[in-house]
Amino acid sequence: MKPLLFKIAKTNEEAVRILQEDYPYFYDKLHYHVETQIMVIVEGEGTYFIGDAIGNFKAGDVFVLGPNLPHFFRSAQQYYDAQSTLHSRNISVLFALESMGERMLELSEFHSVRKLLERSKRGLKLEGGIRKKMFDAAYKMAEKDGLQRIIYLFKQLHRLSISDELTPLSHINFEPGPLPSDTKKINGVIRFIMENFSRDISVSDAANVANLSINAFCRYFKMHTRKTFSQFLNQIRIGQACKLLIEEGHSVKEVAFQCGYYNISYFNRQFKQITSLTPSQYAKAHRTRHNQAI
Structure with missing residues (x-):
């Protein structure tokens, strides 16, 4: 690979x-x-x-x-x-x-x-x-x-x-063998995701950035990142959600919306799947660790 x-x-x-x-x-x-x-x-x-x-x-x-x-x-x-x-x-x-x-x-x-x-x-x-x-x-x-x-x-x-x-961190080792001509395209897609994950974006939107059909894009993206588009997008969004949850003044609903989730139940499922905790449990666990460190 x-x-x-x-x-x-x-x-x-x-x-x-x-x-x-x-x-x-x-x-x-x-x-x-x-x-x-x-x-x-x-x-x-x-x-x-x-x-x-x-x-x-x-x-x-x-x-x-x-x-x-x-x-x-x-x-x-x-x-x-x-x-x-x-x-x-x-x-x-x-x-x-x-x-x-x-x-x-x-x-x-x-x-x-x-x-x-x-x-x-x-x-x-x-x-x-x-x-x-x-x-x-x-x-x-x-x-x-x-x-x-x-x-x-x-x-x-x-x-x-x-x-x-x-x-x-990574689940697998990587071997060398890059094709420099692919650099601009994959980085363009990643930049698009990082700049737009807070809104409703689809695999079709990302495929258009890469100028590929949806099927070709899905193969291309998985080959480069070892993740599907939805896996990558959800992990970026949940990572941002974790950051917001440990800051003061953000409700779970507000965090979900700011990270591109408009269905709270789906947000909760994705959050628990990636972190093994619900958003509320995650925020509480962080507060407990913080108080213990003081």
Whole structure:
């Protein structure tokens, strides 16, 4: 199964590359690259798509994205407002250990790291104490260069490899094999969904954006995202609903309407199917966790 996505080109000869980005919104095109990426969200919030997983991200989150794993981080809609003064900042650590020596990962000393990198092919989200440690470590790594940066990376990979606070995201691994000519079309469809999920849109609308028949579009979309159009749309909508439910002053009915659901019973069914909780249960559970943390 080949994700037909575009590939980010290598930019220099550094073994460990640090990118510190500060833009109005995150790079929101579906893409992949051969390097493993540790992605630290410094500022901003929005929706992520990693492999076949969809969820929300916020400042303080840390992800490990394995090689050839399709992904994007799309900032929340307010970040795209022409008058917005919001910032989306991240630190990314990119590396390919294989480039440092083909046999290095075969050494017994790298056994746990090798297992970590294999797990990262599904995308990992850091939780608890390891998240805070890696957040701080990204800043320190950016201050180092050359051999010191490589040594420091190995220390962090070892720390990650023995942690039990890494949550896998995608249900499947992805293999390389993109067709760059497909990039513009699939990203156009995803952009259409992200900008219009709050209103009543259909598979026919999305097929028109891609300039495909409905049957051809359904095959095309499933091949790229490993989801049907309705699965993708519902997960985007429910992700937004989760965000609204933990904010003050939103009733379940208001949240449903804001997320494109005009039938409350259908909204409740979809919400429970995706989160295993009803909207009311979800909001109550969040309030309980919040009060316990205070």
